[in-house]
Amino acid sequence: VVNKLRGGLKIAAVKAPGFGDRRKAMLEDIAILTGGQVISEDLGIKLENVGLNMLGRAKKVSISKENTTIVDGAGKKAEIQGRVAQIKQQIEETTSDYDKEKLQERLAKLAGGVAVIRVGGATEIEVKEKKDRVDDALNATRAAVEEGIVPGGGVALLRASLSIKAVGANSDQTAGISIVRRALQAPARQIAANAGAEASIVAGKILENKGPT
Known part of the structure; x- marks a missing residue:
């Protein structure tokens, strides 16, 4: 905030995603995706010691009230692939459906497979009905990706x-x-x-x- 007021560097403050250890992991994902470094006192790095070489880069960053989208991060391909492989391994090892879902979300974001589906309608009932249909479709798609599909029609x-x-x-x-x-x-x-x-x-x-x- 002080930096913004002084005008030293163009910035936008964004709330970090997730909570606890999951937040730390997601920040590390972003750092790898953009070629930057997580700035945290837990890692022995104080904000006043940050240099330009520690900042990540991306072709475009879109920020709204609810969402932040990073497009075409400048991270090294090998490091991103290594992170993807690590998350896939964690998905295989976890026994928690909730943890698996969150890991899959992180995997999709790193692999560039994120989509936002906006559901609208004339009434609240119509919106709820459409949302339920979208949820059913998403669950069917997840099941197909995880377990495979077979030809239909008998x-x-x-x-x-x-x-x-x-x-x-x-x-x-x-x-x-x-x-x-x-x-x-x-x-x-x-x-x-x-x-x-x-x-x-x-x-x-x-x-x-x-x-x-």
């Missing part, structure tokens, strides 16, 4: 039926296997039939096709 189940042995150890097992295989094939066949196509032909073509669909 294709995955149809192909899974091929991995089941056709003959069991006895007649009862063979009958059970046959029932399970037919059950796995049923969704794709029914979808094809609902569309007015010949179910057996469509199922055969799907099984012949080794691609993702």
Whole structure:
């Protein structure tokens, strides 16, 4: 504030993100992203001893009341990649869903994968409904990224039926296997039939096709 009043250097005061140890980690992320250094007495660095060589750089910094966006930081690519790898390792090791979510947020910011979705509506009820839909979509996307996806339309189940042995150890097992295989094939066949196509032909073509669909 004093520096701003004196006019020695153009500055903008921004509240640091996060709390406690998480705040320290996020400040270190920003320092690595911009090629700067965290200024903290915990690290033995006092504000009065800061030099220009300790400041980070970026192509653009956009500051609003609620958000600060850093675009194209001047940090070293190798250091950023090293930080990304470190966070990925922490994600693998943590058993807390909350910690994992926060680590993933940090990872996305370092990797340049941050998006802001603004939801609007004519009424509060409409806004809430749209927000719930967006939350559902985000959760589905996170699940897909973490756990993977399979082809829809009954294709995955149809192909899974091929991995089941056709003959069991006895007649009862063979009958059970046959029932399970037919059950796995049923969704794709029914979808094809609902569309007015010949179910057996469509199922055969799907099984012949080794691609993702």
